[in-house]
Amino acid sequence: MSYRASLNLPKFAIPVRRPARSPEHAERLRRLWAEAYAWQLRDGRPRQVFSLHDGPPYANGKPHVGHALNKVLKDSVSRYQLLRGRQVRFRLGWDCHGLPIELKAKPTQSAAGSDSAEPAADCSPANQIRQRARAFADQCIAEQRLAFQHWGVLSASAEHYETKSPGYVARQLLAFDRLHSLGLVYRSFLPVHWSDSSATALAEAELVYRDDHRSDSAFVLMPLIRLSADASAPEALRDSGGEQQPRHHLLVWTTTPWTLPANAAVAVGPGMRYSLRRLPDGRTVVVAASWPGFGGGGGGGGGGGGVELGEPLAEFPADALIGATYRHPFSNAECPVLPSDHVTEDKGTGLVHVAPAHGREDFQLGIKFKLPLVSMVTEAGRFGGPGLSESLEELNGRHCLTEGSGAVLDLLRRRSLLAHTEALVHSYPYDWRTGRPVMLRASSQWFLDTAGLRDRALTALDTVRILPDREAGAMRAFVAARPYWCISRQRVHGVPIPVLYDESTGDPVYDSQLTRRFAEHVAETGSADSWFELSADQLAEKFGSSELRHRRLKKSGDIFDIWMDSGLSWAVAGEAGDLDADGQASLCVEGQDQFRGWFSSSLLLSVALTGRPPYKSLAVHGFTVDETGRKMSKSVGNVVDPEQYLPGHLPHCLPQYPPVQPTAQVILRHGPDGLRYWAASAGLAVRPEIGDRLLAAADGHVKRLRSHLRFLLGCVSDLPLSETVRTAICHPADAGYLALLADFVRSIEAAFDACDTGAVCRQLEQLLSQAAGPYLAAVKHRLYCFPADSPDRRSAQAALWQSLRAITMATAPVLPHLAEEVYAALPVDGFGGRPAESPTSVCLEAWQFPDLSDSSDSRTLLGRQLLALFRLRSAAFAGSDEFAQAASAAARLSLAPLSAGWELLLANDALPWRPEAKEDPRFGRLAETLRCSSVRVVRATEFESLRAADRRVLTDCDLGDVGVLVEEVRPDVSSDCPRCRRRVAKASAGDTCGDDELCQQCADFLLDGWASDAESSETATRR
């Protein structure tokens, strides 16, 4: 006889497997979220603002896995804040200027691609490059936005900001005007890679390093004049011969002799040791004690040339030299010996020639010690200009990298200051277009006064919360160490620096009115191109004040550094109403490199212009590496395109987007949610890994969540939800589970508040494996077999409803696709927290759990006891192979609530959850919760005698205070109930129940006349 009709089987509202999604479905969800996002922005109810200010990614390529990580983190946190009732302002942004985009817009860059028919870059007018760069950026924005929509970013369909928009550019120009009026910008020299063959500064990306470059390296003698008064130098060194007849020389090695006229100091390594040695001509030189001599210590080229050094006359630490002075080889100037960490023992003589105009380290040393910065090299790469002294007139006009270098060596020889020369073959940067070597040359640039802002910025930083905690010191370190910020670039695609220059002196002629009127012009006409198209006179005439008239002016094509663009995004966000009531972003989330990038530039500019940081908290995530820990790189070939893991195609809204051909081994069955789960579980990890294995694992977690939520939906389908379900709780297991659920909700809140989506995922996994899963298994018997309206069954359903609500809400920020599907399948319209007039989306629900608010001691205790019982059960059965087999067999039986024919004997009085008096050990709540045939609690003494007795004990274990014996319920004194599938011992020896007979409990239920009630279950879907 089949008792199936008498059972209350779950009615499943969503399928086990995520159905294949049509483009229409994706489009419906996209619209739903666009509506929900827009609705909460205009909702009139008072809401606290949560402003997540988006650090703009570069609009220079296709969406990649770094975007996925960053945007999913941001989206998860903002979706959570929306559930918390905040008004979420999360406007996406894009960084549209800068070299990477400009290079993509240059035809020669893509010579290997399809644009080879285009004219060469040098022939392309700058405005053509600008147009192409803008079009390229637009295309990248469209593609990236489409991917962000595909991944379910809530605000991905709303308006965005971009650094090339006219309003943004106008705002930036006005900010520069303000910075200028505050005296926070200045013009100075900075060494940059300079190509005289292209007459332009080059960025690192435009350099090609050739290993076969040949230089004439020189060992130069610099006469030592005097030592520092407080230096503890040995006598031999101290006996220097004085200013007129210097006896000792510093022996300096350089591969760029042409920079020697610009020498301003000699640097020594602070921790190094030096020695005094004799040259063949009798003069004594200071070199590093470890220096092996000519031919071996320079760059490894050439032989010693027969020049041998004598044995060391004295050895001393670098301190003896620091503060000493020497005579400049080409003038009578007295120059200092300085300490610098960039001096090492593995190259040269340990004494480094410092020319601040021609080296980055030299420049920073120059800033630190206020060395004179003179440039005597013209844009054509020749000696000349105001920096070249009269004594060096014979160098004038000579090309530095070729004949000029030899001329400098000749001068040194005539002054008897050249000890030796060696040819050196080494790696050297070349202009990638002309194939000619480049030089480091100082040119006039604009700077933001970071030194003047540093202390204010550090003070402002004290008010910023930085997540995770381990990163708190890093940002301070970067701000404190930042030596200077050069805000000008010699490129064509960017925001023009609105300054004109005196035609004869080249000095800047700043006119505030010109900047402000030009900014208005940009905002009105939608373009800043007229700056590049008009002459200086025309610009002065059109925008400038009367003071500019009658002056002979020129302009430069300089544009702003892109960090100056993006560093002002907070100001544009403020005008758009995207920030909070204090004019700050609640949170910014970016990769670690933004400490020195966008986080820093935004902080400095905001402190300069408003006196406060632009954000209240920062969260930093790592950079994705592959599963072997290698960085993503095109040359390694391990770059991950997130779309390749997703089944099907991107949504059809942009028809020109090519369908994605899956190439990855793993296809995420759960679609974007699988990808999102990977990103969320990576969270703020230092080195988040990605690869087939981890993505498959993430997909598995989504699958488990889906299956669990589906089951919860099925179990509550007949729960009368019109009345409050709180009062229904009457079973200790249910009350205990609600306590565990309350703990879970609190842990999710803490995790989201710390921006730690990784912890959110871990909490979800832990809940399912340790509490929700075992609980569901434990209550199935009640749900299926008890009368539909029985208090025990309703109590379980009420707890499951709370579980459904809590897990769905906790899942919704991370896996919105799954949460929306569950939400739409609820037996009632929502969880009751969504405003009636709002779009039907789970993201507008309220994060409220009134039914979990009971935090009384008794309930908390029940929660702990329930967990203890779950652990007890798994520990008791863990060692039993027979049980494991029986359990897996039982799992295959579609109706069996996984109870097997075992009796548990629990020893002693410490058992947390005492059975009620007169409780039948076979049908009591302990047996039900522990899912076994019967549970008896016995005294410790009895337990020991039972253990010793000749009974068929399958396993025994000692769980702290509770001893457990597991015994098989022997088939000859038991039977399997055909209805509930439990194996139940006969009540007494005379009991005559056969294999087809109902257990006592089922018989009672059916006797109660309840069977007819269950007719409606007949159509229930089999699990």
Ligand SMILES: [Zn+2]
């Ligand atoms: Zn039964």
